[in-house]
Every structure is written in structure tokens, then in C-alpha cells.
Amino acid sequence: xxxxxxxxxxxxxxxxxxxxxxxxxxxxxxxxxxxxxxxxxxxxxxxxxxxxxxxxxxxxxxxxxxxxxxxxxxxxxxxxxxxxxxxxxxxxxxxxxxxxxxxxxxxxxxxxxxx
Amino acid sequence: xxxxxxxxxxxxxxxxxxxxxxxxxxxxxxxxxxxxxxxxxxxxxxxxxxxxxxxxxxxxxxxxxxxxxxxxxxxxxxxxxxxxxxxxxxxxxxxxxxxxxxxxxxxxxxxxx
Numbered sequence: 263x264x265x266x267x268x269x270x271x272x273x274x275x276x277x278x279x280x281x282x283x284x285x286x287x288x289x290x291x292x293x294x295x296x297x298x299x300x301x302x303x304x305x306x307x308x309x310x311x312x313x314x315x316x317x318x319x320x321x322x323x324x325x326x327x328x329x330x331x332x333x334x335x336x337x338x339x340x341x342x343x344x345x346x347x348x349x350x351x352x353x354x355x356x357x358x359x360x361x362x363x364x365x366x367x368x369x370x371x372x373x374x375x376x377x
Numbered sequence: 378x379x380x381x382x383x384x385x386x387x388x389x390x391x392x393x394x395x396x397x398x399x400x401x402x403x404x405x406x407x408x409x410x411x412x413x414x415x416x417x418x419x420x421x422x423x424x425x426x427x428x429x430x431x432x433x434x435x436x437x438x439x440x441x442x443x444x445x446x447x448x449x450x451x452x453x454x455x456x457x458x459x460x461x462x463x464x465x466x467x468x469x470x471x472x473x474x475x476x477x478x479x480x481x482x483x484x485x486x487x488x489x490x
Contacts, residue, residue: 266420297480302386304467304482305421320477352420365411366478368420 265289266369268353274375281340283372285353292357294336295366296320296328299350311336343376350374379404379470383481391489396455398484400442400468403449410451411469411478412442421467427451438462463488 269284287294293312297305297320307320309328317328325347329337336355340347350373354366384399402408409428413421425436432444438461442453451468468481 271418302482305480307477310477354421365423365426366421368413368422370420371418373418 266353266355266367268351268369268372270372271370272373272375274377275340275343276377277344279340279343279376281343281374281376283338283340283351283353283374285336285338285355285369286334287336287355287367288334289355289357289367290333291355291367292333293355294330295354295356296326296336296338297352297354298322299352299371305352308338343374345376348374348376379408379472379479381468381470381479381481383466383468383484385484386482387485387487389487389489390458392460393457396440396453396458396462396486398453398466398468398486400451400453400481401449402451402468402470404470404472406472409471410442410444411471412436412440412451412453413467413469414438415465415467415483417464424453424466458486458488460488460490462486 266287295310296308306322311317311330327339352371353369356364356366380403382401411426412424415421425434427434427444435441440455465483465485467483469478471478
């Protein structure tokens with residue numbers, strides 16, 4: 263079974279802090295994704311990565327950056343956390359083979375509260 | 378461009394009743410369609426997916442969905458609701474050329490005993 267893990271389930275940070283959210287997958291997937299989930303808005307894509315050191319902006323990248331130094335690890339960085347970044351953050355991965363799109367596998371999520 | 382609309386952010390059914398969660402999509406290319414379920418404080422889990430072939434797709438936990446191209450719909454059904462079905466359900470669309478999934482805003486299902 264594919265396993266996607268996220269470093270924290272719950273996190274409380276203060277405004278202005280630098281925040282790191284870590285995601286690790288164990289299936290050698292090329293593609294990894296970071297979403298945020300807010301009530302009534304569903305899942306919105308922040309960034310995705312299709313290979314090591316490669317990244318693409320999603321729909322709402324402002325205020326975020328990412329890092330992918332190793333294939334299995336994809337980090338989301340909030341350079342200076344703000345209260346409007348309080349949300350549930352979900353990481354996902356899938357393999358990058360061309361053709362029929364493969365399933366995205368999700369981690370359990372990190373619920374971030376910024377005070 | 379691709380997008381997904383889920384009609385009804387909250388649906389309540391009685392235990393044993395039919396579950397129907399609606400999903401309509403827009404896509405300029407042949408779509409690939411997915412339903413995910415999210416239990417409280419958990420990530421998303423794949424219920425079922427349509428890529429090609431048979432338009433009626435069966436998934437886990439007794440759920441199924443039918444791809445109707447003429448109606449641009451992919452509604453999720455289950456003949457008899459169980460208390461354990463209470464969760465949030467997300468419909469998503471992708472294409473064979475894109476890396477991205479586009480998710481609907483979700484439908485919260487409540488099952489009344």
C-alpha cells in the first residue's frame with residue numbers, strides 16, 4: 263500500500279514565524295502535491311512537483327514556497343505565517359507515468375493554527 | 378479548462394436509505410473522474426474512479442458512480458446508507474495530459490439513525 267505521511271497532525275504557530283510542513287511518500291512517485299482545505303472551498307492546489315528540484319505553482323501559491331531535494335520528500339514552507347493561513351494542509355503523491363492518470367494518494371493532513 | 382461542481386454542500390439521509398451525491402464537471406478533453414471520501418481528521422481516500430470503458434464504476438464500501446457524458450455528470454450512489462458512511466465526499470476531474478486534479482467543494486453526508 264502507498265503510504266504518505268505528514269510530519270505533524272496538529273500545529274500551532276504565531277504570526278510571523280517560519281513554518282515547515284513535511285511530507286514523505288514511500289512509493290517512488292514522481293509527482294507530489296500540496297493542497298489546503300478550507301470549509302466551503304474544497305481543496306486548492308498550492309504547489310506541485312513532478313521531479314526532484316522541480317516545482318510548479320498551483321492556484322494559490324502566494325505566501326508559500328516548496329522544496330523537493332529528495333524524491334520521497336516534499337516540503338511546504340510558510341515564510342512568515344499569517345492568520346489567513348490557518349487551514350488544513352494535505353499532501354498527495356502519484357506516479358508520473360504518461361497516459362491514464364493515476365490515483366493521487368493523500369496523507370492524513372496537518373491542521374495548522376496561526377495565532 | 379476543467380472544473381467540478383458538487384450540488385449540495387450538506388446531504389442528510391436516513392440509515393438504510395439511498396445515498397445520492399451529485400457531481401457535474403466541465404472539461405475540454407475526455408475527463409477522468411474520481412470520488413474521494415474524507416473521514417473526520419483524516420486525509421482523502423479513493424472511493425472509485427472512471428478512466429475509460431464501462432461507464433458504471435463500482436468502488437469500495439458499496440458505492441458506485443455512473444459517467445454520463447451527455448449530462449456531464451458523475452453522480453455517486455449507494456443503495457443503503459450505513460452510519461459509517463458519514464463523511465465528506467469530494468468529486469475530482471483530471472485529464473490524461475495533465476498532472477493536476479480539480480476538486481469540487483465537497484459534500485458532507487450525515488446519516489440519521
